Amino acid sequence: NAGVTQTPKFRILKIGQSMTLQCAQDMNHNYMYWYRQDPGMGLKLIYYSVGAGITDKGEVPNGYNVSRSTTEDFPLRLELAAPSQTSVYFCASSYGYGQGTGETQYFGPGTRLLVL
Amino acid sequence: AQKVTQAQTEISVVEKEDVTLDCVYETRDTTYYLFWYKQPPSGELVFLIRRNSFDEQNEISGRYSWNFQKSTSSFNFTITASQVVDSAVYFCALSEADSSYKLIFGSGTRLLVRP
Numbered sequence: 001n002a003g004v005t006q007t008p009k010f011r012i013l014k015i016g017q018s019m020t021l022q023c024a025q026d027m028n029h030n031y032m033y034w035y036r037q038d039p040g041m042g043l044k045l046i047y048y049s050v051g052a053g054i055t056d057k058g059e060v061p062n063g064y065n066v067s068r069s070t071t072e073d074f075p076l077r078l079e080l081a082a083p084s085q086t087s088v089y090f091c092a093s094s095y096g097y098g099q100g101t102g103e104t105q106y107f108g109p110g111t112r113l114l115v116l
Numbered sequence: 117a118q119k120v121t122q123a124q125t126e127i128s129v130v131e132k133e134d135v136t137l138d139c140v141y142e143t144r145d146t147t148y149y150l151f152w153y154k155q156p157p158s159g160e161l162v163f164l165i166r167r168n169s170f171d172e173q174n175e176i177s178g179r180y181s182w183n184f185q186k187s188t189s190s191f192n193f194t195i196t197a198s199q200v201v202d203s204a205v206y207f208c209a210l211s212e213a214d215s216s217y218k219l220i221f222g223s224g225t226r227l228l229v230r231p
Contacts, residue, residue: 016139031217042120042207042221043161050217058218102149102168102211105219107161 002026004092004108012114015079021076021111022093030096032074033058033105034066036087043090049074050096081115088112118143120210122222129198130230137193139208145169147213150184150191154203155205155224164206167191198229 007022025032030051035043035058045058047077049068063085065077078085089112092105129135143148152164165175167184177183179196183210195202205224212218 033217035219040223042209042223043219044221045218048217050216056217088159092161102147102166102213103164104151104163107153109158109160112159 004091004093004106006089006108006111008111009065009109010112010114012116013078014116015023015081015083017081018079019113020079021078021083021089021091021113023074023108024072024095024107025074025078025091025106026072027093027095027106028071029093029106030071030107031094031103033066033092033094034064034074034076035092036085037090037110038087046076046089078113083115086113086115118210118212118220120208120220120222122208122225124225125223126228127229128131128230131200132197133229134158134194134196135198135227135229137169137191137195137206137208137226137227139191139222141189141191141208143210143212145212145214149211151164151207151209151211151219152182152191153207156206157204161207164193182223195227198227200231201228203229213230 004025033048034046047066049055091108094103094105121140148169154162208222210220
């Protein structure tokens, strides 16, 4: 049981380039999330998904896109990378008991992204 | 407004000392959930504990203990007899019942345990 996996671990992008951050989970969780962590800060929610085909915006969605075609995978797409997107990106998942249950989110190891 | 404040940016202790990490939260919901996560130097986030707003019992897990006080909106974390392996950034987080898809994180407390 690998839990939540993320690839790549580290990437350098030039301004204007695009890339997809991969996230997969093997815990049969329904809910998945993408967060970013800026230096010295806590995490902020970018997007989340409550099931295949269903996604919604979090606090800081601008400059990102997501899709969820399967329960296991939740890729995050960066279009036209900007220096402000330099951050560490974490994917997380939770079982999906429903809103209001405060369920625990389990995090992947993170992807460090540097935009120059 | 929802907010989590971890006023201690960095704490340095000598091994075997006890240390308390403070967490103060703000929420208008009567039903909410509080979490602590550990982020060791390797960078991953490790879940430590989850409490709901109706359970104010303190919890102990080995050298770790948590003190939840609704009267002061605090959820403090104490490590007893600290060890070098406890060195990490610790995050407190809040999830509200009305918007529980979102975890609201504090800015974290960096704990350095010196041998």
